[in-house]
Amino acid sequence: MTKKNKKAAPAGKIQPADLVKRAEEALRFKRYDEAIQWLLRAEVEVQRQESKNGNRVTADAGADELPTWVRVLLADAFFVRALTVSDLHQRISDLEEAVKRDASDGRYPLALGVVHVAVGEAGKAVEHLRRAGELLPDNRIAERAWVLGSLASGNTREVKDWFKQQPQEKLDANLHRLRAVRELTLGNPDAAAALLACPSQAVAGSSVSDGASRQSGAVGVLREVNREATVYDRLVCGLVSLAAGDQEQALKRLAELPRRRENVSPAERVAFAMHLFYRGASYFQAKHFAEAATDFAEAHRLAQSLELKLSWLGRLVPYYHRAAEELFATDINQSIECWKLVLEIDAKDKAARANLDVARRTEAGRAWHDGRYERAAELWQESLKHHPLDETLLKNAAIGCEKTGHQDQAVTHWRRLVHLWRPQLKSRRDDEQFKKQFLRAEKHLIDLMLEIGTPIEDVQKEIDAALKITPDNKELRRLSVEIYLGRGRPQQALKQLESLERIEGESVELLLLKGVTLGMLNRMKASRQVIERAYEMEPTNLAAQRGYLLVLGEESSEAHDKDQLEVAAKLCEQQLKIDPRYRPALSHLACLSFHLNDPDKARETIARIIELDPTKAENHVVAGSLYLEHDKTREAEAEFKKALALNPDADSYRRIGESYLDARKVKKALQNFDRAAATGSFETLMEIAETLHDADRDRDAERFIDLAIIKDPEHPLPHLIKASLHVNRSEIKKASEELAAVERLGAGKAELREFVDEARSLRKMLQQMNELERRLKSVEDMPGPGRMPPELLRLLKQLR
Amino acid sequence: MNFSFGDNPYKTLGVNQNATEGEIKHAYFNRVREHSPERDPEGFKRIRAAYEKLSAANARAETDLFLIDDQSADINVSTLERYDAEPQPITLKMIESDLLAVESILLLEELKSLA
Numbered sequence: 001m002t003k004k005n006k007k008a009a010p011a012g013k014i015q016p017a018d019l020v021k022r023a024e025e026a027l028r029f030k031r032y033d034e035a036i037q038w039l040l041r042a043e044v045e046v047q048r049q050e051s052k053n054g055n056r057v058t059a060d061a062g063a064d065e066l067p068t069w070v071r072v073l074l075a076d077a078f079f080v081r082a083l084t085v086s087d088l089h090q091r092i093s094d095l096e097e098a099v100k101r102d103a104s105d106g107r108y109p110l111a112l113g114v115v116h117v118a119v120g121e122a123g124k125a126v127e128h129l130r131r132a133g134e135l136l137p138d139n140r141i142a143e144r145a146w147v148l149g150s151l152a153s154g155n156t157r158e159v160k161d162w163f164k165q166q167p168q169e170k171l172d173a174n175l176h177r178l179r180a181v182r183e184l185t186l187g188n189p190d191a192a193a194a195l196l197a198c199p200s201q202a203v204a205g206s207s208v209s210d211g212a213s214r215q216s217g218a219v220g221v222l223r224e225v226n227r228e229a230t231v232y233d234r235l236v237c238g239l240v241s242l243a244a245g246d247q248e249q250a251l252k253r254l255a256e257l258p259r260r261r262e263n264v265s266p267a268e269r270v271a272f273a274m275h276l277f278y279r280g281a282s283y284f285q286a287k288h289f290a291e292a293a294t295d296f297a298e299a300h301r302l303a304q305s306l307e308l309k310l311s312w313l314g315r316l317v318p319y320y321h322r323a324a325e326e327l328f329a330t331d332i333n334q335s336i337e338c339w340k341l342v343l344e345i346d347a348k349d350k351a352a353r354a355n356l357d358v359a360r361r362t363e364a365g366r367a368w369h370d371g372r373y374e375r376a377a378e379l380w381q382e383s384l385k386h387h388p389l390d391e392t393l394l395k396n397a398a399i400g401c402e403k404t405g406h407q408d409q410a411v412t413h414w415r416r417l418v419h420l421w422r423p424q425l426k427s428r429r430d431d432e433q434f435k436k437q438f439l440r441a442e443k444h445l446i447d448l449m450l451e452i453g454t455p456i457e458d459v460q461k462e463i464d465a466a467l468k469i470t471p472d473n474k475e476l477r478r479l480s481v482e483i484y485l486g487r488g489r490p491q492q493a494l495k496q497l498e499s500l501e502r503i504e505g506e507s508v509e510l511l512l513l514k515g516v517t518l519g520m521l522n523r524m525k526a527s528r529q530v531i532e533r534a535y536e537m538e539p540t541n542l543a544a545q546r547g548y549l550l551v552l553g554e555e556s557s558e559a560h561d562k563d564q565l566e567v568a569a570k571l572c573e574q575q576l577k578i579d580p581r582y583r584p585a586l587s588h589l590a591c592l593s594f595h596l597n598d599p600d601k602a603r604e605t606i607a608r609i610i611e612l613d614p615t616k617a618e619n620h621v622v623a624g625s626l627y628l629e630h631d632k633t634r635e636a637e638a639e640f641k642k643a644l645a646l647n648p649d650a651d652s653y654r655r656i657g658e659s660y661l662d663a664r665k666v667k668k669a670l671q672n673f674d675r676a677a678a679t680g681s682f683e684t685l686m687e688i689a690e691t692l693h694d695a696d697r698d699r700d701a702e703r704f705i706d707l708a709i710i711k712d713p714e715h716p717l718p719h720l721i722k723a724s725l726h727v728n729r730s731e732i733k734k735a736s737e738e739l740a741a742v743e744r745l746g747a748g749k750a751e752l753r754e755f756v757d758e759a760r761s762l763r764k765m766l767q768q769m770n771e772l773e774r775r776l777k778s779v780e781d782m783p784g785p786g787r788m789p790p791e792l793l794r795l796l797k798q799l800r
Numbered sequence: 801m802n803f804s805f806g807d808n809p810y811k812t813l814g815v816n817q818n819a820t821e822g823e824i825k826h827a828y829f830n831r832v833r834e835h836s837p838e839r840d841p842e843g844f845k846r847i848r849a850a851y852e853k854l855s856a857a858n859a860r861a862e863t864d865l866f867l868i869d870d871q872s873a874d875i876n877v878s879t880l881e882r883y884d885a886e887p888q889p890i891t892l893k894m895i896e897s898d899l900l901a902v903e904s905i906l907l908l909e910e911l912k913s914l915a
Contacts, residue, residue: 080915083908091908107914114911118904120897141910148907152900174906181899184892232902239895267906274898281890312898321883328877351881358880368868376868392869399868436861444865 016042016049016066023073032081039074046070075102082111086266086306091115099128106135106142114145120311122152140172147178156185177236189244196237231271239278247285254279266306273302277312284319289326293334296320300341317342321351324359332363357383364396373403381409391420407452414445415462422469442466443475456487472503481513490520508534508541515547528555539578549575553584560588565595581612587622594630602630610639617647618655625659650680654688661695670700677704682711689721698725716742716755723762732766739763809850809863817864824854 014022019042026035046067075098082094095112102108113128129142129149136142150159159182163171171179176195183192238254257275264272280295296316303310324338339356342349364379377400384393398413421438428434446466449459463480467473477500484493494517501510511534518527528551534541535548556571569592575585586609593602606623613619624639640656657672673688680688685708692701702725708718723738742759746752810817813827828851835843853863888894 083912083915107911110914111908111911114904114907118901118908120901122900141907141914145907148900148903152897152904174903177899178903181896181903184899185896187892189892232906235902236899239899242890243892243895265909267902267909270905271902274902278890278895278898281887284887310898310901312894315888315894318883318885318887321885322887325877325880325883328880349883351883354881365868395865396868399866432857433861433864436858437865440862440865 014041016045016070019045020066020070020073023077027073027077027080032077032084035077036074036081039070039077042070043074071101075099075105075108079105079108079111082115088115088119092119104135106132106139110136110142110145113149117145117148117152122149122154125149126153126155144174144178147175151178151182151185154185156182173233177232180236180240184240184243189240193237193240193244196233196240231268231275235271235275235278238275242278242282247282251279251282251286254282269302269306270310273299273306273310274312275299276302277316280319284323287326289323290331290334292319293323293327293338296323297337297341300344304344313345317345317349324355328359332359332366335359336363353386357386361393364400368396368400373400376400377404377406384413388416389420391417394420402448407448411445411448411452411454414441414448418442418445418466422466425469439470439473439475442470442473443479446476446479456483459483460487471499474500474504477503481517485517485520488520490517493517494521506537508538508544511537512543512547515551524554527551545578549578549582549585552578553588556585556588560592565592568592569596583609583612583619583622586612587626590626591629594626602626615646617643617652620646621652621655621659624656625662628659628663628665650676650678650684654680654684654691657688658691661691666697673704677707682708682715685711686717686721689718693721693725698728701725714745716745716752716759719745720755720759720762723759727762727766727769730769732770735766736763739766807846807850808867809853810867812846812850813854817867821855824851828855 019038023035023038023042026032026038050067078094078098078101082091082098085091085094092112092115095108095115098105098108099112109128110132113125113132116122116125116128126149129146132142133146147159147162150156150162159178163175163179163182166175180192180195183189183195234253234256238250241253242250244250254275257272257279276295276299280292280299283289283292283295296319300313300316303313320338320342324335324342327334327338336356336359339352339359342352343356346352360379360383364376364383367373367376367379377397380393380397380400384390384397387393394413394417398410398417401407401410401413418438418441421434421441425435425438446459446463449462460480460483463476463483466476467480470476477496481493481496481500484490484496494514497510497514497517501514504510511530515527515531515534518524518530531544531547531551534544538544552571552575556568556575559565559568559571569589572585572589572592575582576589579585586605590602590605590609593599593605606626609626610619610623620639620643624636624643627633627636627639636659640659643652643656653672653676657669657676660666660669660672673692676684676688685704689701689704689708692698692704702722705718705722705725708715712718719738719741723735723742726732726735726738739759739762742755746756746759810819813824813831815823815827819827828847831847832844835847837844852859854860
């Protein structure tokens with residue numbers, strides 16, 4: 001390169017010589033596409049410089065050859081790429097580029113001519129093969145290619161003359177096969193058979209010509225050919241019999257398909273595929289349709305893997321159709337495969353599409369009937385891909401998926417079906433049966449969505465959409481109430497309940513649900529009125545009774561809190577009239593009696609508690625607790641003793657401990673808790689910790705939490721509780737460590753997800769606390785007139 | 801699962817899926833006559849169960865919803881759509897052109913040795 005030229009090159013532009021170097025590097029590593037790209041750029045650059053410098057690229061030594069070298073290298077790159085790509089038309093295009101750039105290399109027209117023959121364009125091949133012959137004299141491949149091209153274009157006479165001129169030793173197995181093809185072309189299959197020395201010469205009616213028998217020396221060559229040649233020989237032998245009209249012999253020969261090795265060459269695969277096609281055709285002629293269909297399918301698969309346009313592929317369609325029809329009654333699955341393959345060849349084949357659909361449905365029905373549920377579901381789902389709005393298919397697929405445990409897919413199908421049915425409801429309003437089915441389907445869909453754990457918001461959306469169409473769907477409305485209550489949305493639940501009341505009128509069940517919902521909305525008075533109404537409506541209804549007892553209990557507690565002890569006692573008596581064995585009312589009444597200075601009544605009521613079941617330790621603990629609360633320690637201890645005599649387990653100790661804690665006898669409480677902890681379960685330990693935490697004894701609580709961790713080191717709950725205790729004490733680092741333990745223990749365990757979620761929200765809170773702390777500090781430290789007033793600082797500290 | 805995929809009750813009673821209430825009742829009594837509880841207690845149980853699935857409107861809606869439509873299982877070959885063209889008879893010309901194609905692919909393989 002001249003200095004001038006280097007300067008002239010725009011920044012970032014690569015010089016042709018460098019482009020060539022890059023191309024050579026790419027070629028070395030067989031990156032042909034890349035090499036061609038570099039060389040095409042080099043070619044453009046060279047042409048540009050040639051026109052600029054009067055056909056001189058540079059004044060550098062050796063640079064005169066560069067344009068030629070670029071063309072030669074580019075031609076070679078196109079040639080090697082053409083030999084590796086599977087698309088024959090791409091090959092032709094590459095080889096034309098090669099020929100265009102280097103007309104002196106015989107390999108390029110040779111390859112181009114052969115590819116033209118392969119794609120059935122023999123006319124275009126002849127000229128290229130003639131040119132190749134001139135450029136590559138005495139080259140065996142070029143000669144063979146010329147014979148091939150001549151045969152393909154019908155020049156059999158020239159081929160005959162050429163064969164005559166060839167010395168015997170030159171005729172190898174490849175040329176013998178071509179000679180046999182020539183004999184076939186001339187309508188002499190017997191002569192062709194003789195030339196190839198097919199395994200059996202006994203082709204019906206064959207008489208081997210003298211000319212053919214003279215070639216027996218060459219036959220030896222054929223026998224000597226390596227194993228790779230076998231596949232071609234067998235194929236040609238079989239086809240020769242077929243051409244001779246001897247179906248039986250053809251089938252016999254073609255039946256001997258050579259064993260296929262791994263990594264067979266494309267040429268071998270073509271021969272195998274053709275072998276299978278012709279064997280299939282022979283089976284078909286012999287009415288062995290199952291075997292024929294199997295061979296066609298395999299031939300088809302092989303041909304597809306080659307991406308070659310083989311002429312017999314187009315002939316497969318009628319074979320597939322006939323084979324599928326013949327097999328419909330005996331092997332419907334093979335029929336299905338045949339029609340599928342037709343559609344692979346021609347996606348617009350209406351008969352194949354219609355018959356495939358019928359066959360799939362038929363087989364699915366049979367499979368279902370025979371208990372092959374997986375297959376049935378698979379086929380219905382396949383059909384659905386082509387008929388996504390087919391209601392019968394949707395329903396069958398949904399039921400099939402459900403039966404085989406694919407609930408997710410079942411939900412998809414049920415959902416589509418109900419979405420299709422919803423708009424029909426208006427036009428089919430007189431079809432009662434349809435409406436009933438539709439409502440049932442809606443309910444089933446929601447149940448299934450809940451069963452598989454669909455996000456509750458999605459379930460709710462589905463219910464809302466359904467209720468818009470069928471506002472009187474009572475089942476769905478009830479479900480909606482349950483979901484809203486579960487999601488902590490009592491206002492929406494109340495709306496649904498009111499709609500339900502309008503649809504079906506007042507009932508105990510609805511009133512009770514409404515009472516609970518109003519309670520969640522803190523509308524206590526309204527809640528009590530509604531529950532009382534439910535009880536009045538049906539006093540014998542156990543749920544109504546229980547609800548009303550709770551309402552009276554709450555009223556009694558409220559009266560007690562307001563020091564209206566007699567009112568509270570009367571309410572307890574009212575509860576006991578409804579249920580004389582209602583222990584909470586007996587307990588409260590006993591307590592009130594002590595407060596009302598009526599110890600006899602209190603003792604009598606406590607006795608009633610024990611009488612509920614004197615063998616039950618819990619009743620003695622309740623009795624002891626009541627005595628302890630009113631400083632009757634001796635009686636209390638006597639009852640606790642009885643309880644422990646009846647049931648000396650961890651639970652009894654825990655309950656007794658709780659009683660002592662309620663009576664602020666902490667030492668005794670802790671003694672009993674320790675006894676409970678000695679034998680208690682993880683749950684008992686956590687309950688004790690919770691009780692102590694509620695009584696503001698976090699340090700004691702922590703001791704039992706640690707014991708719970710020892711009891712079950714894999715459970716994240718104790719760590720979560722500890723984290724929250726640390727947060728309360730602003731021990732950020734310790735809290736963080738416990739939260740990390742929760743996340744570690746709960747990772748990847750769906751059943752522990754709620755703990756992990758809780759830990760994450762606590763961690764978020766910790767981060768916010770840290771941020772607040774940081775900001776407060778910066779405000780406190782602010783100097784000068786911007787400093788915060790002391791009142792506001794105090795307020796912020798309190799907030800902290 | 802709150803439903804069952806049992807036998808098809810319509811088939812058990814020998815009625816069409818669009819049968820009216822009256823037709824179902826009629827079919828039920830006919831069947832019961834053939835399979836009385838004394839002569840065929842198992843058969844009677846099956847018929848009774850099928851009738852119960854179809855006699856009440858709600859039960860029938862439930863049955864219909866979870867019933868597989870397997871009517872197509874009875875379809876025979878005559879219902880198929882006929883493809884017009886027959887497979888072409890194999891001719892010498894076809895064999896020859898296919899063999900030449902194989903030979904050309906084989907040659908292309910060999911050309912790799914010249915690359």
